[in-house]
Amino acid sequence: MTAGRAGLGRRVACFRSIARPRMTQQRLADRAGVALGTIRKIERGERAASPRMLETLADALGVDVPRLLGDATATCAVRDALPAISDAIAVYDIPTDGPVRPLSRLAGDVQQCTAWRLAAQYKRVAHAAPDLVPELARALHQADEADIEQVAALLVSAYRSVDATAYKYGARDLSARLIELMRWAAARCSDPLVAATVAYVRTEIFFAARAHRAGLAALETAIDRAPAPTGPATAAARGALHMRAAVIAARAGDATAARVHLAEAERLTEHAPEGLYGGTAFGPDSVRVHRVAVAVSLGGDHVGEALAAAHAWKPPTDMPAERRSGFYIELARAQLWAGRPGYAFESLTAARRIAPLHTREHPWVRHDVATLRRLRRGAAPALTAFAEWCHAV
Numbered sequence: 001m002t003a004g005r006a007g008l009g010r011r012v013a014c015f016r017s018i019a020r021p022r023m024t025q026q027r028l029a030d031r032a033g034v035a036l037g038t039i040r041k042i043e044r045g046e047r048a049a050s051p052r053m054l055e056t057l058a059d060a061l062g063v064d065v066p067r068l069l070g071d072a073t074a075t076c077a078v079r080d081a082l083p084a085i086s087d088a089i090a091v092y093d094i095p096t097d098g099p100v101r102p103l104s105r106l107a108g109d110v111q112q113c114t115a116w117r118l119a120a121q122y123k124r125v126a127h128a129a130p131d132l133v134p135e136l137a138r139a140l141h142q143a144d145e146a147d148i149e150q151v152a153a154l155l156v157s158a159y160r161s162v163d164a165t166a167y168k169y170g171a172r173d174l175s176a177r178l179i180e181l182m183r184w185a186a187a188r189c190s191d192p193l194v195a196a197t198v199a200y201v202r203t204e205i206f207f208a209a210r211a212h213r214a215g216l217a218a219l220e221t222a223i224d225r226a227p228a229p230t231g232p233a234t235a236a237a238r239g240a241l242h243m244r245a246a247v248i249a250a251r252a253g254d255a256t257a258a259r260v261h262l263a264e265a266e267r268l269t270e271h272a273p274e275g276l277y278g279g280t281a282f283g284p285d286s287v288r289v290h291r292v293a294v295a296v297s298l299g300g301d302h303v304g305e306a307l308a309a310a311h312a313w314k315p316p317t318d319m320p321a322e323r324r325s326g327f328y329i330e331l332a333r334a335q336l337w338a339g340r341p342g343y344a345f346e347s348l349t350a351a352r353r354i355a356p357l358h359t360r361e362h363p364w365v366r367h368d369v370a371t372l373r374r375l376r377r378g379a380a381p382a383l384t385a386f387a388e389w390c391h392a393v
Contacts, residue, residue, distance in 0.1 A: 006045035011068055013043045014385030015061045023061075031060040062356065067389050078169050078357075081126035085162060086174055088130045092181055095137040103150060106132075106139060110154045113161040114279050118320035120355035122165040129162045140188070152188040157279055159185065160201055164322075168361050172208045179205060192227045196237040197278050203244050212252035219245040229271055236277035239268035243282070243290045250297035258294050265290065274319070281320050289315060289327045296330045299337070306334035325355035329362055336368055341375050344368065345383060352386070359390070366392040 016023045025043070029036045033056065041047035042057075049057065058065045100106075109132055116124045136158055140151045163178035179202050186198045199222030206215025222241055229235035242265035249257035265287050274283025288309060295306035310331050315324040332347035348369065352359040359365055369392040372383060386392075 005042075005048055008049060008069065009043040009045040010381075011385065011388070012039075012057060012061070014381045015063055015068070015389075017382055017385070019061065028057075028060055032056045063389065077123050078126045078165060079171075081130070082166065082169070082171050082174060084130040085126065085133075085166070086177075088133045089159075089162075089177065089181060091134060092137050092184070095141050096134055098135065098138060100135060100139045100142060103139070103147060103154075106136060106151075107154055110136075110157050110161075114157055117161040117164045118276070118279075118281070118322055120168075120322040120325065120358035122168060122357050125161050125165045129158070129165070133158055133162065140185070149189045149191065152185045153191060153194050155185040156182050156189065156194055156198065160197070160279060163201060163204070167204050167208075168358060170361070175208070176205055192225070193233060193237050193278055196222060196226045196241060197280065200240055200244055200280060203248060206248060207251070210251075212248050213254075215248045216245060216252055216254070216257065219248065229268055232272040232275075233277055235268045235271035236275075236280070236282040239265045239272060239287075240277070240280045240282045242268065243287060246290060246294050247297055250294040253298070255298055255302070258298065262287070262291060262294055274316075276320075281323055285316055285319055286323065288313070289319075289323060289330075292327060292334070293330050296334050303334050303337045306331065307338060310334075321355040322358050325351040325358045327351075328354070329359065329364055332368055333364055336371060341372050345372055345386075348386070352389075365390050 012028075016025070016028050023031075025039045026036055029039045032039070034053070038047065042049055042053075054065050054068060058068050061068070109128070113125055113128055113132065116122075116128075133155075136151065136155045140148065140155055143151045159178050159182045163175050163182070166172075166178060167175040179198075182198045182201060186194050199219065203215050203219060206212060206218065219241055223238060223245065226238045226241060227234045229238050242261045246258045246261035246265065249255075249261060266284075269282075269284045269287055272282055274285045275281070291309045292306045295302045295304075295309065298305075310327075315327050317324075328347040328351035332344040332351070335341075335344040335347060348359070348365060351362075351365070369383070369387050369390055373387055373392070376383065
């Protein structure tokens with residue numbers, strides 16, 4: 001038995017043990033389409049795995065091949081795509097020559113990217129962006145006056161999906177550029193709901209810079225400019241801004257402002273049932289998720305409020321995966337602070353199950369998993385495997 005084979009076998013067994021529902025050796029063999037004896041020999045370190053076998057096992061376990069090999073420095077498909085995305089947005093005002101499909105097809109592709117963003121399928125967004133974004137720029141450059149606003153709104157949505165991908169993977173400068181391009185495109189669209197969306201996303205810049213009070217001021221200005229809540233769409237636009245203002249106020253340590261904005265968001269749910277509005281989830285369940293986020297952001301004595309808000313409640317399965325996983329990441333932090341490490345790990349596992357890419361790249365996850373390992377000396381294989389998966393070791 002070689003050390004390499006032993007390490008691979010140990011990781012296969014660990015990833016199998018933390019799968020939900022729990023995966024037996026037989027189930028792994030069935031999903032991978034190989035003999036049970038093969039799985040047993042690989043886990044015991046008695047058999048090497050060919051490149052094709054590694055890909056098969058990784059797909060069956062729902063992990064990347066580099067993680068299965070224990071390569072913490074392996075390149076990431078999303079990060080590999082970031083230079084191409086940067087090149088694609090550089091020509092926003094002087095688009096390259098090329099075809100432009102009908103608006104209906106462009107709108108379908110933008111809608112698909114939005115769905116991928118909400119489902120935390122960042123690899124798919126990163127793969128599509130280098131072609132889609134320049135084509136939208138060409139469409140805007142060539143558009144008749146009657147179509148300019150529609151194309152501009154599509155470009156804002158596309159930039160938003162790409163920005164979410166860049167932001168989640170730590171490309172803060174690229175994210176800031178994309179947000180400025182959202183603002184540039186939104187200026188060519190008279191729809192105030194588009195402007196509200198841009199203001200909502202722009203808050204990422206303030207979060208990244210820890211300029212929380214400036215971010216709160218920017219959001220409050222956006223709320224003042226947002227259209228009156230005369231229907232579900234306008235109520236949701238204002239409500240989403242209030243939700244985000246509540247979180248950034250909490251990060252600024254302003255509990256009073258956080259509660260005021262959260263209360264306003266909750267009031268607006270009376271006019272906007274849970275759903276997607278302009279690519280943003282809003283409604284009673286989303287406000288409850290943000291109630292947990294606000295309490296965690298305030299920290300200290302407010303941790304109990306997060307646990308109370310999450311008690312005996314789970315985000316509905318039709319809520320976007322990105323937001324549901326975010327809820328469990330926030331809850332895990334509250335549980336860890338409250339001295340409940342076992343529950344915290346369960347919440348992190350739930351977040352991973354819902355949105356693996358979002359969970360793995362979240363800095364809080366890495367920090368909290370590292371803390372769990374320090375608290376639990378002689379950590380269980382499942383926690384060790386999780387730590388390897390999210391680069392916490």
